[in-house]
Amino acid sequence: MLSVQPYAEMAEKPDTGILFVCEDMPLYKEENKALLCEKIRNLPEFAAKAEKIYFVSMPEEMPLPRVIMVGLGKKEELDAEKFRRAAAAAVKAAMEAKEKCPAVFLPDAKETLQSETTVKAILEGLVLANYRFDSYKKESELRVLEKIIILAEKTAQSGIEKLAAGVEAVCTATHLARTWVSTPSNDKRPEALCDMFEKAAASEGLETRRMGKKELEKLGFGAMLAVAQGSDAGPCLLTLHYHPEKTADKTVALVGKGVTFDSGGLDLKPPAGMEGMKMDMAGAAAVVATSIALARTRPSFRFIAAIPIVENMPSATAYRPGDVFRAYNGKSIEVMNTDAEGRLILADTLAWLADVEKPDLMLDVATLTGACMVALGDEIAGGFTEDSMLAHALARAGEETFERCWPMPLPKDYKKLLKSELADLRNVSTTRNGGAITAALFLKEFTGETRWAHIDIAGPAYLSKASACCPAGGSGFGVRLLHHLLTDLEKNGNL
Structure with missing residues (x-):
């Protein structure tokens, strides 16, 4: 279910991206992601409120057709459960949009609780939410995601892969x-x-x-x-x-x-x-x-x-x-x-x-x-x-x-x-x-x-x-x- 890949060397093309947005703190260093988050954060219908979802269609030349923006709320209220719930909200939004393979951009600013605890909480939210019990229904209302790509820095890939394997073992x-x-x-x-x-x-x-x-x-x-x-x-x-x-x-x-x-x-x-x-x-x-x-x-x-x-x-x-x-x-x-x-x-x-x-x-x-x-x-x-x-x-x-x-x-x-x-x-x-x-x-x-x-x-x-x-x-x-x-x-x- 979880596949950890470096952004520059993605083995497959995802159908959407997932970005986390905080009300009062930047979470990404890379210019394009940072600018997009800043622009969307200021929209009154989104405002980066906790678990709020906003879809952004991307230009054709971009590698992803659209991005799911998910709010985290205020910096002072951030904890592992906020990240877990936000990740789960993004997965549910992707399922409702009939996506099959989203790519998740992990926050990379040090002050965003970038730690094993935070990354683990995000991974848990992704896997826990990617579940439905519909075997007694003639037709499924929602289909679970086939794969969730975790985009990571090359230097952090092996550590996140180990963390993802443990999370998937327990959450499945x-x-x-x-x-x-x-x-x-x-x-x-x-x-x-x-x-x-x-x-x-x-x-x-x-x-x-x-x-x-x-x-x-x-x-x-x-x-x-x-x-x-x-x-x-x-x-x-x-x-x-x-x-x-x-x-x-x-x-x-x-x-x-x-x-x-x-x-x-x-x-x-x-x-x-x-x-x-x-x-x-x-x-x-x-x-x-x-x-x-x-x-x-x-x-x-x-x-x-x-x-x-x-x-x-x-x-x-x-x-x-x-x-x-x-x-x-x-x-x-x-x-x-x-x-x-x-x-x-x-x-x-x-x-x-x-x-x-x-x-x-x-x-x-x-x-x-x-x-x-x-x-x-x-x-x-x-x-x-x-x-x-x-x-x-x-x-x-x-x-x-x-x-x-x-x-x-x-x-x-x-x-x-x-x-x-x-x-x-x-x-x-x-x-x-x-x-x-x-x-x-x-x-x-x-x-x-x-x-x-x-x-x-x-x-x-x-x-x-x-x-x-x-x-x-x-x-x-x-x-x-x-x-x-x-x-x-x-x-x-x-x-």
Whole structure:
């Protein structure tokens, strides 16, 4: 998708150019580009406002038939996300204009934040926006760009090529997650979704293993099997394994909630709350896509991803409020709400990984609670961990990727809200308040002594309307966040 080429030696002819324009600062040194930006900046209908687009037709003797000018806003407000969103706006404009191969002129003035961070943000915006999910439509409304040429100085070409390869590895994995989340539930029942995940992971060289009902019964996954028993589609636990070329000192475990459709079970959701529940496997999609991105970028640590996949349905065989089940680690759970099923399938998986793999770090990602959406809105995930360094690293990764993750508390005294008179735990709190916190505290009961963080992506996992970098539907949230977090922890020796 991305092709880095020196301007003087372009191997192919693009059909349009893309230039960035700041309200109050020149971004290009070359005279023709600088003059064009200065002229267009002063047009009142453009004025270089953030994400504003203006098309300029070029004279016949020029190498490009037209140029897309994209605004960045004021100098004092420039940051990586402004560049990311502007690049995405330019790609959407090119798609709407039915272009196939635009050429992007990177800003070259030093004072424009010309750094790896800025260039990476631009590249991310270009790739993230170049996506559509239209496989269920007879005719596509928009076609994605076939190629995006990045014009670079000859001396900077190799560095930008390396950066572009990394961005494309992660952002196209994000595309995969979006597609899986947006796929209707009738086409991704547990076995089918497991097939999708396994095929994609195996194609990237990851070792895969899947376990069905009989194997899960032998392992003692009582909580996960309880959720699955209401559906005629059996449960599936998929594991993905990555081993670096050299012997790894550290092991990371990733867990993603994979509920292919959540009706609520016998505690049935209202229709308005059920219609979007094809997205309740977004945590699983994020973890599989992150695993693929990591397999492409080859970290030095070993990792295992475990994805429990079920369908939560009401039926004569469904689990009931008041039922008690025993999880993998031997703890008994009294079910007080069948719509709190995600934590049950995660409980077995977390306990099993902590016991068998003994990872140095364990992360789980889940569309777990509506309470987290109430607390943080639709665009910010909640991060729960008792490790202050990990909490800080997670928040920083969220800021740098703009997949924001706000640190949330895990007060020990709230554990009393999960006390059951009949079992070791109840699966929901005795109060409606603080639901995201008590859900995280429930999960913690199954992590043992493992260093662990829980990421609740209920808000940002699915977009009801398009964002700057993503059309409506599955957002792929969590892939760039997790990849950035783990890469950062590895680089700083904090795994």
